[in-house]
Amino acid sequence: MKTITTLLFILFSLTISRAQQQDGCLGNGKERALRGICDHIITPDFFDGEYSYVTKFKKAAGVTPEDSEEEMYRKIRKVWDEYEDCLTCDTIAFSLVDGNILKAATVSRNESFYNTVIKWGVNLNRIDPVDDKTVLDFIQDKIVTNPPNIDFYEAYYKLLKYQGAKHAADILAEQTNN
Structure with a gap:
């Protein structure tokens, strides 16, 4: 019984430690609004005409009702770029x-x-950094390993590629050539 209790305590401590690391990443100011963003992406809520992840990003970016759509996008891109390492x-x-x-x-x-x-x-x-892959690489892997969802993966692979998404190998080759 003591061994089980010790193991549970260790697992709980590791969970708290990981949560504190994530909170430290998004722990102060407006970016605090991005805490828990993963839950809003995996199971989004729809409230007051928009998805919860949109609301969270708008709050973190300091978007106001007076902002034009392009200004809102610019502000959100800025927050995304600044906290991209934390958006995990x-x-x-x-x-x-x-x-x-x-x-x-x-x-x-x-x-x-x-x-x-x-x-x-x-x-x-x-x-x-956790797998040395871009989202395009990740989707390509899913196409191979998850045939039941292949239509979704193929559609978003094509869409992202059209929008400029690249494979990690291509990005690294470009960096090497520059």
């Missing part, structure tokens, strides 16, 4: 621990999130 998911619903939220949206087949971030014009070419 660590949840049981997503097997890639601390993987990029774009990849979590892939696993949850959140088409509206992809359509929204494309509209915002955020970076689609982050090489995720």
Whole structure:
């Protein structure tokens, strides 16, 4: 019994430690609004005419009702760029621990999130340090390993590629050539 209690305490401590690391990443000021963003991407709520992840990004970016649509997008892109390393998911619903939220949206087949971030014009070419892959690489892997959802994966692979998304190998080759 003592061994089980000790193991549970260790697991609980690790969970608290990981949560504190994530909170430290998004722990002060307006960016605090992005805490828990993963949950809003995996299972988005629709409230007052918009998805909860849109509300969270708008709050973090300091979007006001007076802002034009383009100004809103600019502000959100700025927050996305500034906190991109923090926009990760660590949840049981997503097997890639601390993987990029774009990849979590892939696993949850959140088409509206992809359509929204494309509209915002955020970076689609982050090489995720947890697996050294971009979202395009991740989707390509899903096409091979998850045939039941192949139509979704193929559609978003093509869409993201059309929007400028690249494979990690292509990005690294470009960096080497420059």
